[in-house]
Amino acid sequence: MTNHLLEIYQILLAEFGPQHWWPAETEFEVIVGALLTQQTRWENVEQAIANLKSESLLTPDALADADRDTIEECIRCTGFYRQKSERLQLLSRHFARNRISGILDKPAGALRAELLSLKGVGYETADSIILYAAHKPVFVIDAYTKRICECINVNGGYEALQRYFEGGLPRDTHLYQEFHALIVRYGKEYCTKKRCDECIIAQSVIV
DNA sequence: CACCAGGTTGACC
């Protein structure tokens, strides 16, 4: 079985260069960012992260004990701020009870199940945390990935697309990190309704 | 003014 995934990766890498994702100073910052970026522009998440930092709330213990109103103020700019503040605090309490490294060091399968049991953590958020905070090779499928897959006539739900990527690439954490980052970088710029006809992936790869 | 953004949930079929 062959596919064109490595070819697409090379095209994107040549076009945009290494992206060095995920932008964050700590593993917990990755986790918080993964929750806050749901259906939200990253620039707004950066603002919210900065707000949380200025309130010294960017640790599990601090967020676990913080006033809900204070959290809401910090993250209002990311939208859905009421449900996100609750979910952020529940998640923080989970990571405050146990040690972060103790959780992230678990095998990917067990870690994924544990993350998915948290309210507000679905497939993409869980996999982003596993790939960028725990540094384990699971491929993250987001809205841009789905769109690009449609461009090359690959369709399916989350886990079907994940199997497609993981089955067609070497099982390598760094490759997964860069590839997903490149897909997002590319998708923001070109995979829109207006510019879909300029898609360098569809032009370069015939499936 | 309409539409979209690095989704998830609970309800429903």
Added chain:
DNA sequence: GGTCAACATGGT
């Protein structure tokens, strides 16, 4: 198994 409205602010 899949689909759908609700969730909410900020940018184009």
